[in-house]
Amino acid sequence: MIATISTGLIVAIIAFVVLDVFAVVFGLSFARAHKAQRAAASGLPAAPRSTAKPTSRRDFFRGSLLISMGVFLAEFGGASLAFLWPSLIGGFGSKINAGAVGDIKNQIQNTGGPVYVGAGRFYVVPYLGKPNNGVDYAALGATTEGVMALYQRCVHLGCRVPFCATSKWFECPCHGSKYNYAGEYKFGPAPTGMERFAIKVDSSGNLIVDTSTKFGGPPRGTDTINEPPQGPFCVAPG
Ligand code: FES
Incomplete structure (x- = not known):
């Protein structure tokens, strides 16, 4: 959580810095052009190093429009960066450290349920890695040390699937x-x-x-752990 907040803060600072630099650069340009225009209008010589031509009203409004577009694009770029940033530095879509595997296994044993890692949208469950209907998840790298990481997303229509503490199954609340x-x-x-x-x-x-690397779930009919529900379901059968 702390890492997530720090990341958001960093991204916000970067976005504001980019925005400010944009605004300052455009502001200075226009201030210089406007100064040259006033000098030309008053008959005074323009500043020695300035080569800016007098700015017409139409040019001024066109420039203002460009500034507005520049600011908008900077904001849009900053927001896009903020949206993508978690994938680049440790959020969902990247490699996530779920913690010491020994601690995870202890927690699973003590609570009788999976360890949920919200940042990665997965559950770590105990699993001994037997081949599933011909798919050897251990060989694929989806199981190790007696654990496996399950994507929380229901493969029907994508709802988050909670773990039911009574049945000890995962039960989707959307369509059962x-x-x-x-x-x-x-x-x-x-x-x-x-x-x-x-x-x-x-x-x-x-x-x-x-x-960033996920494997499809085992086909219907696969049952490698032979564990019936341990108690009442949390979601009524559909
Ligand atoms: S989304 Fe889970 S059953 Fe439909």
């Missing part, structure tokens, strides 16, 4: 799709299981989740 603890399809309109991100453990023991 349900996935087991490994994100494998169980019920509802979803065409497959949940998607997974590429993961690895770095030399410091941190789980690095690459949210």
Whole structure:
């Protein structure tokens, strides 16, 4: 969270600096041109180094329009940069450090549920990496050290899929799709299981989740963990 706030602050500062530089440069240009015009009108010689021609009213308004467009483009560029920045330096769409894999596994064991990483839009779930209907996610790099990162997005129409603490399944509130603890399809309109991100453990023991690389979920019918719901569903069956 702290990293996210710092990033936003940095981007805002950069955007304002760019905007200010734009405004100052254009302002100085026009001030110089206007001065030359007044000098010409009064019959005085223009400043020695100025080569600016007298500015007509039409040129002045045209210039004002250009300034407005320049400011707008600077603001637009700053806003675009702010929007893209998380992808460039550690937000969704990049590699995310989810923390020490040992701590993650302890947390999973203590809470009985997945570890949710909002910045990366994924859950870390326990998983032993058996091939899924011929797809070996361990070989693809989607499982390691007994964990896997599931993309939170429902593969039906894209709603965020919460984890249900009673059933211990993922249950989509939009149209009732349900996935087991490994994100494998169980019920509802979803065409497959949940998607997974590429993961690895770095030399410091941190789980690095690459949210720019995702693998399609296992096809319907896949069940490699054989875990029925552990209690009542959170979302009524559709
Ligand atoms: S979006 Fe999840 S079931 Fe439709």
